[in-house]
Amino acid sequence: SGWRTGGAHRAVCVYVWCSPLCCLCFSCPQALQAARQFILQQATGLNSPSSNEVKQSPVQVPVSMAMMTPQMITPQQMQQILSPPQLQALLQQQQALMLQQVTHTLTHTGSSQQQQLGNKQLAFQQQLIQMQQLQQQHILNLQRQGLVSLQPGQGAVPIQSLQQAMCPTDLQQLWKDVTGVQSTEEVMKHEGLDLTTNSSNTTSYSASKVSPQIPHHPLPNGQNSVHTPKRDSSTHEEHTASHPLYGHGECKWPGCEALCEDMGQFIKHLNSEHALDDRSTAQCRVQMQVVQQLEIQLAKESERLQAMMTHLHMRPSEPKPFNQPLNLASTMSLSKRETEGFPEGLPHPPTSAATPITPMRQGPSVISSSSLHGVGHIRRRNSDKFCTPIASELAQNCEFYKNADVRPPFTYASLIRHAILEAPDRQLTLNEIYNWFTRMFAYFRRNTATWKNAVRHNLSLHKCFVRVENVKGAVWTVDEVEYQKRRPPKMTGYVDSRLVTFKVIVDPQIKILVPIITLNFVPFSGILSPTLVKNIISGLGFGSLNASYQAALAESSLGLLNSTTLMNNSTGASLNMLHIGHDDVSSTVEQVNSNGSCSPGLSPQQYGHQIHVKEEPAEMEEDSRPMSLMASVTQNLSMPGDERDMEEELPTEELE
DNA sequence: CATAGCTTAAACATTG
């Protein structure tokens, strides 16, 4: 139930393709692993896709969603854990793994099984290979543009910087996942940067980049496996080589985690549990769709970068120092340390090719991640402009939503409000609101009748939207008080009822959250954003939630959070400090305070005439909040350990 | 089962 066509279900489906996560964003190995498991768990409940649904357009998301069971879910979770652009690397990682698995299955299944593989499966395999080739091609393209340069003498700094931010193991793995190269050392060797005395490794870097082959994990003893294509079927290899889907004694197939003592056992497990069946192919299809969409996005962003560099008179191969770090920092979502580790403005390693693309030139939204890297004045300037919980989310993923046909995880009301507040005079005509929607979201460039009706409906329905008639006609404004009043819904106790707590690991450099569902009481600390909250909600078992409704819940929860009256000063302060750009929390506070004692930015009275009071359902009272999610969060926040750690790790800029 | 928020659809009114 819940996955029908039309209506709100479309919204649900749209989120699916973001399901896999981007491990590149985590520097902590635990966080990395946790995120991986989290993702894998999301994919566990994949059901066999109905054939007709699978036949739909490969880019359309509903296909993938149709393969999900309503109970599990969570494509939304994944999208919400990380900003959409940040999902990319992991997508590619998982796609690579899946590709290998499928290829492996094709080559290692018995002959009888193999005979059962029809044209469909083979075609699918071919498709996967093509996808992989596309992926590799993008890396090459980026290299050609100077975005990802591996020229001799340039690779060392990026690699070292990356290594500073990431554990060597993870870095190596990610590197391999993205580039298809065994290790960073190996790249150095190939690029004339061999720092060791052993230069005998002849693994072909170029070949690995253009072929659909998948990198192998190093063996536990440190020996790299022979980079043998899976089609080089060798029974001996099965038991001697490592396997990307096998690590730490367990199967790494999404959602599996089956324990396997050795490679042989793992291979058996792989062939028995993860054969080329509907489920496996469904998972691969999800990846394919994700990657496909991201390929488009990447192409656009690459083109944009090219144009920008051209405009700035920068030859792609010789980016100037002053700009490159910012570009890369924002474009590739690199950590502060990473960015600062590039004083020369040298390009980053190919890892960045698979990393998310973060908007960097979208007006007031530029901030967030990129602003953490020494462009604070931009952040401040922009954060002063308007203040909505969706601001940071939108800021981070502005370009994403502009280009990807993905429904934004916000309610109509919040979007309308955002649009209005973004306007210079905080007022817009209906048509201007329409234009904002279509300008900001690819999703709203279609189905115009539907969402425009919804916009009008929301404008009329909600008291927070005030129609003001002026000489030119009518404009819509936001009554902030009303908007804030309507935000906290009754969500009492849904955390406690599940006896589940969670923690969010926040990497102070990368500013990425890693919600981890746990059965223990764990301090909560981290960046608070609608997406995070939404993810938390989802992570608590709300996976089947309608995407729109999840968005509403997330925003509501955040609104609850943003209400500083709900938390004491210390926790509130820490919250602000922990916030990524402290756009959401602090700006909300700022807005309230700047107008004096929680008065709205603009009250209906200020607009004078032609205002009538809308009758909305009575708002909830404050008394139901103590047991809410955010109340729990607040309690956890006050735990001394993490809070102290966070303060120590945060740059002083964040503590202002 | 009741209630709530949100979305979608649609009917209807008003306005330029």
Next chain:
DNA sequence: CCAATGTTTAAGCTAT
């Protein structure tokens, strides 16, 4: 008359 704008109601979905 028509399209845009605005209001209102209803249904369906999700959740607690």
